[in-house]
Each structure stands twice: as C-alpha cells, then as structure tokens.
Amino acid sequence: MTRPTSRDVATAAGVSQATVSLVLGDKWRGRVSERTADLVRQTATTLGYRPNLAARNLRLGTTRTALLVVPALTNEFFARVYTGAARIAAEHGFGVVLYPSPDGTGPARDPFASARAALDGVIASSMAADTLHAIGGDALPLVMLDSDPAAGGSAHVNLAVADGMRQVVHHLESHGHRRFLHLASAIDSWTFDVRRRALTTHLDPHTELRTVRAPLSVDAARTTMEAALATPGPRPTAVVCDDDILAAGACKAARRLGLRIPDDLSVTGFDDLALATAVEPELTTIHLPAERIGEQGMTALLAVLEGTPWTAPDLPVKLVVRDSSGPAPTS
Structure with a gap:
C-alpha cells in the first residue's frame, strides 16, 4: 500500500x-x-x-526534541513532571527524552555525542543551572523548574513552596504545637533551602525549633529521627519534614520508640507522593502539582523557542490534612 x-x-x-x-x-x-x-x-x-518528520526536521534545522533532566528516577515526583511535559510536547509534535543526572544534583554529563545537535532545548527539574553546562551551555534554551529564579536559564517555572511551609506552620501552631523538630533533607538544593527559610520565618517567636538533616531515604530518616528523639530534654510535639520520604522514616522511628502518631507526636510531609496514603496513619502533607509544573515547563520552552517572553506566577500548593497531625499533647 x-x-x-x-x-x-x-x-x-x-x-x-x-x-x-x-x-x-x-x-x-x-x-x-x-x-x-x-x-x-x-x-x-x-x-x-x-x-515525514526526519525530512521536515532536516529542512527546518530542528529535531523537535526536548531533554528533561531530573536528579533521580526513584522519586515519583519527577515521573509526574515528565508526564505533564510529555503531554504538552505531544500536542505540539515534540518528543521529550527523560534523563536522570548520573550524579544527582551534581554536574550532569552530556547524554549524547552532542546535545546541541540532538536537542531543541532542555528542561531541568530541581537542578542548578551551573550543573548543566556539559549538556547545552548557553547554546540551548534552558527552562528551570523548582529552581532559583536568580540563576541562569531562559525561563523559570516554580512552585509556591514557601507558602506551603507557611500552611504547615499555621496548621500545627493552630493545634497548640510549640516545640518543633525540622527533619531537613541533606541534599543541598534551592527548593529545600526555601522550605527551611520559610519555616523559620513563619514560626511564632515563642515556638522552639531544632533542625536535624538526613539523606533522602526512609532508613536514613528513621535512624536520624531515633537519635533526635532520644536526645535529653523536652521532646518535640511536631516533626516538620522536607519530604514525604523523610516523613515516612520519622513515623517508623516514632513507632519504634513507642510513640503514638498523632497523640504523642504530629508528623507532616511535603510533596503528597503516593507514599503519603500508603503509610499508617496517612500523612498530612503539602500537595505539589507535579504534572502541572511539567506542563508549564514544556509550555515555557515552546514560548522561548518561538521568541516569546515567558513569565508566570508560582504554581499554588495546598495543605492536605490527614491523620498524622493533631492537637499537641497536653503533658
């Protein structure tokens, strides 16, 4: 035929x-x-x-391909970002190649013989602009997601993570909590720095805050939390975690120490991963619209490729209250 x-x-x-x-x-x-x-x-x-896409691309000098760089494939958040980006890309005849940086948030290697020849642009999620020089340098349009707006890049798409932490603080303090433990991610990245600063900014001056850091894994979080909760002195009544993975580890540590959640200790997460409803009790957390940020990231890249300036407000985030948080213990 x-x-x-x-x-x-x-x-x-x-x-x-x-x-x-x-x-x-x-x-x-x-x-x-x-x-x-x-x-x-x-x-x-x-x-x-x-x-005939090959002939058209050769004629136009374009591949209609974008690269989405993420720190890891093990975190479901980045899979959702890819889903959103790929959806918008398909509507415009583009493809999206998903590339996990071999060194996490460190410098990313060029996945092709020459990314400049194989790609029309790069979208980077939760990466620093200076980690992407090997991929495209200044030769390729670069859209940064969940990253420092002051850093390089052709366009930025961010989440209102600071407001998310404000919502967490308001929720816990309205339940009478005044001794907080911040289980922070040990990963050095802009988004976690924003969460840390927002937490300290929005706490009531009379609220106590202690911070411990853990690698982004359930076991590391559990080990760190067990040590933190065993420290002499008044025990915290609320644990604010930078991520749902850390929150799951915090819950395991509490159970091993015989503490009831939320009767003895409230725990909150961040991201609203599937894990948030897989643990018992289910996690109170901040829902991040991961697919939406992927959609806006691809939309921003298309705008940059067309020479159109891109500006957009931060995407709103929402506190989802579940059973891992409640009133502060009275004694």
Missing part, C-alpha cells in the same frame, strides 16, 4: 500543498481559516497521512 503524501491530502481536501504544510506544521493561524484547517486535519486523518 502506497503511503499517502501531502499532495494526496491537498487533492482530497481541495486545497494547495502550501495550505496543507501550514496546517500540519501548526503555522496556519492568521493565514488559513479555521474551517479550512479543520478540513485539512480531518482529511489527513482519513487518509492515514503521517508527515
């Missing part, structure tokens, strides 16, 4: 090949009526027409 061509589509639709190229190349607005564009798309679908 002969593969249909753009000429076949033009003949069947009763339009010129130039019109077909404009419509299927998504450049018809202002040049072709919406009715004609719909007719061309319907005709192409009926005939089973598929554009």
